[in-house]
Amino acid sequence: MFVSPAYAQAAAASGGTFGALEQFLPLVLIFVVFYFLLIRPQQKRMKTHKEMLNQLRRGDRVVTAGGIVGTVYKMVSDTEVVLEIAEGVRVRVIRSTLTEVLSKTEPVAASKDDKAAKDEKSGKAEDDKTAEK
Structure with a gap:
């Protein structure tokens, strides 16, 4: 009528190595x-944030983690940036707290006079002019 405890314990022990794999x-x-x-999306976000911080330059309009919008005035070091948040109001912030770049500044293009001066130094400008005529 009653099942002995030893019999009930023996029935539960089965499976072997496949049972461990199932667990x-x-x-x-x-x-x-x-x-x-x-994990993977977070690593991707960290990589893009790091690239954004490395490409940061003077004149870029950025947003800080605190929600302050400003323009990069000066790159103090690898970890610090001076932002101009209003005319004449400059704030020094940690570079990693910048969350977004609103607008990027274009690199300054060399003017034609500068290009001509470089070419004259190398002697290419005179050779090109005589070749065209």
């Missing part, structure tokens, strides 16, 4: 899902 399979699946849904 760890859900944990492995959870880790894979976390990697593709959380």
Whole structure:
């Protein structure tokens, strides 16, 4: 009428190595899902943020983590930037707190006079002029 405790324990012990794999399979699946849904996108965001900070230059309009909008006035060091948030009002901020670049400034293009001066130094300008005529 009653089942002995030894008989009930013996019935539960089965499976072997495949049973151990079945126990760890859900944990492995959870880790894979976390990697593709959380870890990988975060690493991608960090990479793009780092690239944005490396391409930062004077005149760029940026937003800080605190929501302050300003223009990069001066690059103090690798970690600090001076922002001009109003005319004559400059604030020194940590570079990593910049969250977004609103507008980029174009690099200054060399004028025709500067190009001609470079060419004259190398002797190309005179040779090109005589070749055209």
